[in-house]
Amino acid sequence: MVGLTPELIIAALAPTPRTARLVIGYSGGVDSHVLLHLAAAVPLLRERITAVYVHHGLQAQAGQWAAHCQQTAAHLAVGFQVLHVNAQPQPGESPEEAARNARYTALKALLAKDDVLMVAQHREDQLETVLLQLFRGGGLRGLSGMPERMAFGEGVLVRPLLAVAKQAIADYARGHGLVWVEDPSNQHSDYDRNFLRNEIVPLVKRRWPALDKTVARSAGHCAEAEAVLSDLAGRLAAPVFNPADQTLTISRLLAYSEAEQKWVIRHWLQYLQLKMPSQNLLARLQTEVLAARPDASPVVATADYCLRRYQDKLYCLPPHSLSLATGVWPHDQAAFVLNARQCLQCVPASTGIALTVWQQSCVEVRARQGGEKIRLPHRQGRHSLKKLFQEAGIPPWERELVPLVYLDGQLAAVGGYWLAAEFYCQSENACLRICLSKLPKAHDEMAFVD
Structure with a gap:
């Protein structure tokens, strides 16, 4: 059995820098209260801890719970913060999923580099997670359950109690005289997780008392297999x-x-x-x-x-096509944002549009209307944009998002692909080159192994 002592928190934080800020998700319930109590019992950690209550706005008592959490944090001499979120479900999103997504989005925004978010999920939570994934037909990733440690925003998310039984947490809370809040919605079996927790798991554990431990072990086997296969997938990809x-x-x-x-x-x-x-x-x-x-x-x-x-x-x-912003491109702006995914940029170059011509012209960004033609440097005749797109292998759905740059009403450039011969010049550091660039999008670290 895992000992429920402050050493458990110290061990969970061992891989993190000793100066890292510690954020603890604190709902006021018994699980998160025990986690906070354990962490605050370590003097070297206490001054780095901020207990965070996420106010979902779904319960009438939420304000009272926030006040209770604030008082508890003050008693334990740790920092405290309330985050207000909009947890109303979007179309196709369950209430549980909406609350979880809103909560984790808000918490993720709190973390700077090397910050740690600790949450109080325990072994029975892991059991419920694996069963839900199993009933939904989840694969290895889903059947792996929740990891003890994972990248989260700019920081890391840690679950120090994941191997701890629910009963051990309840015993600790009573033994230390802790006072916690009870969310009445936890008794509503309308939600899938609550149905498992209230109706199914107690029944099954009468027959298999160690169910949470054995399922957690199976989740560990799945996690190992998933890690190996994910690495193989990266090599194949x-x-x-x-x-x-x-x-x-x-x-x-x-x-x-x-x-x-x-x-x-x-x-x-x-x-x-x-x-x-x-x-x-x-x-x-x-x-x-x-x-x-x-x-x-x-x-x-x-x-x-x-x-x-x-x-x-x-x-x-994306499921829906993007629009293309058009209009005058001011001379004092090096970039023209087209939509959420891309922008036009002009950068200094030795070949391209003469800088003096650019500065003296009215620069406009327009969308394709159809039938446009352009004469290219070092090529004979005028070419339709449709034919040029086909030659370049540009997919049809991307062609409508290629902006056209006009100088004083005359087509000068097609995105970052082609420049009209009428505007092409060569002059060391006296030209501008038009580039079509993607706006940055953050990705989780994922290896495509060479």
Whole structure:
């Protein structure tokens, strides 16, 4: 049995810098109160601790619970903070999921580099998590349950009590005379987790009393297998993944077995920070998209993204098309933001549009209307943009998002792809080059192993 002493907290924090700020998720319930009490019992940690109460606005007593938490934090001589969140569910989101997402989004924003968030999930919570994943048909990742330690925002999330039995936490709380709050919604079995906790797990544990311990052990086996297979998926994905446009090369992907293809696709979607696909979606992707003719443009879509092929590449795109901002590009701005994903930039260069011409012209960014043509440097005649896009292998859905740059009403540049011959010049450090750049998007660390 894991000993419920302050040494448990010290051991859990051993890999973290000794100066790291410690944030403890504190709801006022018995589990988080015990975690806070254990951590505050370590003098060297106490001054680094901030107890954080997340106010979901879902319970009438939430304000009273926040006040109780503040008093407890003051009694333990640790910092305290209240976070107010909007936990109303979005379409397709359960109340449980909405509250959890709102809570973790707010907590993630609190953490700076090396900061630690400690939460009080215990062994019975792990049991419930694994059972829920099992009933939903989860794969190895889901059946691995919750990790004891994981990257979280700029910092790290730690669960020091994950191997501790619920009964041990209750015994500790009573033995130390702790006072905690009881959330009445925990008794409502309408929610899946509460149904398991209140109705199913007590019944099953009558027959198998050590169920939480044995299921936690199985979750550990799944986590080990998941880690090995995830590393293998990264190695398989490396020669298939194209970093420039974050696509997969279909011909190389098809060289793998169907099972390997699924692992690579899951690994890719996880890298893109998207929800894991269902078995049905993966099957449709393999039969309708990967096996389609090279000149076909099939699409498999979810509420969060759509997967489609163009030539020999598999693209993952937003479910809704983006718009393109247009208007005058001020001379004093080096960038023109087009939408949430991309912008135009002008950078100094030795070839491109003459700086003096740029500064003396009215620069406009326009969207394609159709039928535009351009004369290119070192090529004969005028070329339709449609033909140029086809030659360059630019997917049809991306062409509408390529901005056109006009100088005094005359087409001068097509995104960062082509420059009109009328505006092309060569002069050392006296030109500007137009670039179409993606706006930065943070990714969780995910290895595509060479």
